[in-house]
Amino acid sequence: MTSGNATGSTSGFRHLETRLTVNLDRASRTANVALILALGASFVLGLYVSFYFHFLTVVLLLTNAVNFYWRHLQVRHTLLANYGFLAQVRYLLESVGPEFRQYLFANDSEERPFSRNERAEVYRKAKGIDSSGAFGTQRDLATGFATLRHSFFPAEASQASSFQVSFGDQRDCPHPYTAGHPVFISAMSYGSLGQKAVRALARGARKAGIPMNTGEGGHPKHHLAEGADLIFQMGTAKFGVRTEDGQLDDERLEALSAHDQVKMVEIKLSQGAKPGKGGLLPKEKISEEIAELRGVPRDRDVVSPAFHPECVDPASTVAFIRRVQEVSGLPVGIKFCLGRDSELRELVQEMRSQDVFPDWITVDGAEGGTGAAPRSFMDGVGLPLFQALPTVQKILTEEGATDRTRILASGKLIDARRQLVAMAMGASATYTARGFMLALGCIQALQCNQNTCPVGITTHDPALQRGLDIEEKSERVARYARALCREQGELLAAMGVRSRPELDLSTVHLPTLNGAGS
Amino acid sequence: MKTLGLWALRILAAAILLPVGYQKLIGDEMSVMLFDTLGMEPHGRIIIGVVEIIAALLLLSPLAATGALLVVAVMLGAIIAHVTVLGVEVGGDGGRLLAMLATVFVSGTTVLVALRHQLPIIGHTLDRTGDERLP
Ligand SMILES: Cc1cc2nc3c(=O)[nH]c(=O)nc-3n(C[C@H](O)[C@H](O)[C@H](O)COP(=O)(O)O)c2cc1C
Numbered sequence: 001m002t003s004g005n006a007t008g009s010t011s012g013f014r015h016l017e018t019r020l021t022v023n024l025d026r027a028s029r030t031a032n033v034a035l036i037l038a039l040g041a042s043f044v045l046g047l048y049v050s051f052y053f054h055f056l057t058v059v060l061l062l063t064n065a066v067n068f069y070w071r072h073l074q075v076r077h078t079l080l081a082n083y084g085f086l087a088q089v090r091y092l093l094e095s096v097g098p099e100f101r102q103y104l105f106a107n108d109s110e111e112r113p114f115s116r117n118e119r120a121e122v123y124r125k126a127k128g129i130d131s132s133g134a135f136g137t138q139r140d141l142a143t144g145f146a147t148l149r150h151s152f153f154p155a156e157a158s159q160a161s162s163f164q165v166s167f168g169d170q171r172d173c174p175h176p177y178t179a180g181h182p183v184f185i186s187a188m189s190y191g192s193l194g195q196k197a198v199r200a201l202a203r204g205a206r207k208a209g210i211p212m213n214t215g216e217g218g219h220p221k222h223h224l225a226e227g228a229d230l231i232f233q234m235g236t237a238k239f240g241v242r243t244e245d246g247q248l249d250d251e252r253l254e255a256l257s258a259h260d261q262v263k264m265v266e267i268k269l270s271q272g273a274k275p276g277k278g279g280l281l282p283k284e285k286i287s288e289e290i291a292e293l294r295g296v297p298r299d300r301d302v303v304s305p306a307f308h309p310e311c312v313d314p315a316s317t318v319a320f321i322r323r324v325q326e327v328s329g330l331p332v333g334i335k336f337c338l339g340r341d342s343e344l345r346e347l348v349q350e351m352r353s354q355d356v357f358p359d360w361i362t363v364d365g366a367e368g369g370t371g372a373a374p375r376s377f378m379d380g381v382g383l384p385l386f387q388a389l390p391t392v393q394k395i396l397t398e399e400g401a402t403d404r405t406r407i408l409a410s411g412k413l414i415d416a417r418r419q420l421v422a423m424a425m426g427a428s429a430t431y432t433a434r435g436f437m438l439a440l441g442c443i444q445a446l447q448c449n450q451n452t453c454p455v456g457i458t459t460h461d462p463a464l465q466r467g468l469d470i471e472e473k474s475e476r477v478a479r480y481a482r483a484l485c486r487e488q489g490e491l492l493a494a495m496g497v498r499s500r501p502e503l504d505l506s507t508v509h510l511p512t513l514n515g516a517g518s
Numbered sequence: 519m520k521t522l523g524l525w526a527l528r529i530l531a532a533a534i535l536l537p538v539g540y541q542k543l544i545g546d547e548m549s550v551m552l553f554d555t556l557g558m559e560p561h562g563r564i565i566i567g568v569v570e571i572i573a574a575l576l577l578l579s580p581l582a583a584t585g586a587l588l589v590v591a592v593m594l595g596a597i598i599a600h601v602t603v604l605g606v607e608v609g610g611d612g613g614r615l616l617a618m619l620a621t622v623f624v625s626g627t628t629v630l631v632a633l634r635h636q637l638p639i640i641g642h643t644l645d646r647t648g649d650e651r652l653p
């Protein structure tokens with residue numbers, strides 16, 4: 001397909017999928033009841049009109065039995081649990097051969113933001129299924145696709161392992177933190193996610209031994225309940241640690257930091273999907289509890305300011321970082337999407353002169369995800385990750401800051417290849433948000449902002465969350481994280497990389513001139 | 519062991535079903551009587567006879583799961599017939615027919631449950647492992 005009609009068919013598919021799921025929502029409730037009524041009707045007809053109707057009775061009896069199993073007994077398939085037999089229609093559409101699908105929908109490598117192939121890979125990792133393929137890549141490697149450079153002399157698989165990473169050890173932080181694996185769950189607030197999704201992620205993080213960022217959702221009540229290591233995110237509205245007029249409340253931050261599980265604090269300056277715009281939580285998604293945890297009213301969209309009132313220039317920003325470090329006693333990082341190089345340089349120079357550095361810098365690519373953002377911002381503002389990372393690394397090196405802070409990266413880092421490319425560009429560890437949503441069973445229906453997520457992830461509707469089994473999905477989250485680490489290990493071995501410093505730009509191939517690539 | 523047990527049940531059910539289906543096809547006296555009572559003479563008798571034979575053969579083939587589904591379906595129909603029309607004792611057989619029916623129903627159900635993941639189309643949604651599809 002040419003790129004012209006590729007876009008057309010992608011949105012065509014999205015339409016179809018959206019239509020399908022929206023209809024599913026209403027139709028399935030009716031259909032499940034109708035199935036039972038039909039059984040009754042057929043039985044009566046068989047009794048009084050003709051025994052031949054019992055052919056139908058038997059078929060309906062079996063269908064009802066299977067439907068009951070799907071809806072109430074099994075926990076693997078959220079869609080089937082939520083919708084019953086009508087969801088099977090979707091499986092049928094998914095399973096028709098690629099030849100046929102091509103005429104109806106976008107093909108395996110075309111859907112956006114994540115292609116069917118990319119999604120299927122996450123699903124396989126999450127379900128613990130072998131992911132060998134055959135015959136060769138389906139990627140067009142010649143155009144803009146970053147690959148890893150292997151070595152003539154690979155390392156033993158056992159020698160290479162994914163790297164652990166520490167925070168706060170570069171200064172005399174009272175409570176430094178070491179993460180065992182360089183794979184973290186990126187910020188997604190309770191609010192954009194439903195309660196069950198938060199629980200499943202947090203439980204999965206604990207099982208896999210990886211830290212989870214709370215997102216800017218206020219007091220992390222549900223995260224704390226599941227026992228995972230937490231990175232508390234302080235958004236621009238400072239939900240959970242705010243005073244009435246939206247400033248930082250030192251006492252509340254101190255109390256929160258005293259929780260054993262809260263390991264680090266991340267100050268969010270901006271986010272790749274909507275740099276320069278504050279967080280947005282549509283009012284459809286504000287429940288009683290969310291309003292309470294955030295300290296906001298329920299009757300209107302919650303719009304966070306575009307910046308922290310304390311941070312108006314480099315000097316005040318660095319001073320604020322110091323304040324949060326001192327109050328919390330924890331490693332403190334900042335998160336942003338890169339805009340102007342010169343501004344970052346000024347900020348780092350200011351850090352130098354005040355001798356205060358954040359313990360890490362999270363670089364979020366413009367391709368990053370969001371629960372809700374204006375399309376113009378998702379599409380039109382900010383630097384993509386693989387353009388931004390080398391710049392950030394260069395500025396930190398030139399300003400002599402590399403031994404004072406670390407880089408974390410996020411932006412579609414849902415597979416080991418992209419994660420290692422990011423690490424070769426200077427990241428010490430990687431964050432992903434949507435990778436873990438896919439592991440939870442996200443089907444990319446793209447209605448996260450409408451409270452109608454058909455698989456119960458980004459919704460607070462109890463009927464839609466019903467199908468999301470926390471224990472089952474937490475296993476998938478953990479399996480996905482472990483599979484990523486294992487795959488990193490395998491790739492590192494092939495690259496002959498044995499230690500962290502060996503992984504640098506010489507070990508990756510970036511096809512386009514300005515360090516781009518996907 | 520499990521496979522062996524399943525094979526025993528498959529053979530048992532097929533061994534009962536094949537002669538029963540054959541009797542229906544040749545219009546054996548008892549069968550005609552039953553289907554007369556149900557008001558399905560002769561078409562219902564022939565259809566059921568054919569389905570029983572196909573089900574029995576499938577049970578012994580690699581498509582055993584599908585066969586078991588057919589067996590269970592036919593037996594459910596038969597149970598409905600006994601409950602709503604025929605009663606426990608048929609033609610003074612002391613419930614022999616019903617006992618046979620129950621045997622086939624139970625073995626069929628056991629095979630169906632054990633092999634459910636081999637069913638076409640929906641099999642993968644009924645199994646806990648080996649699911650390659652989207653969630
Ligand atoms: C549903 C959802 C909610 C998010 N909420 C936040 C948030 O509260 N704070 C934040 O800094 N980033 C938030 N993000 C952005 C992610 O943390 C991450 O930076 C971005 O999605 C890039 O990672 P990915 O491409 O692996 O998803 C959210 C993303 C998604 C998909």
Ligand code: SF4
Nearest residue numbers: 442445446447448453
């Ligand atoms: S989280 Fe839900 S609504 Fe959002 S893209 Fe995934 S399936 Fe759709």
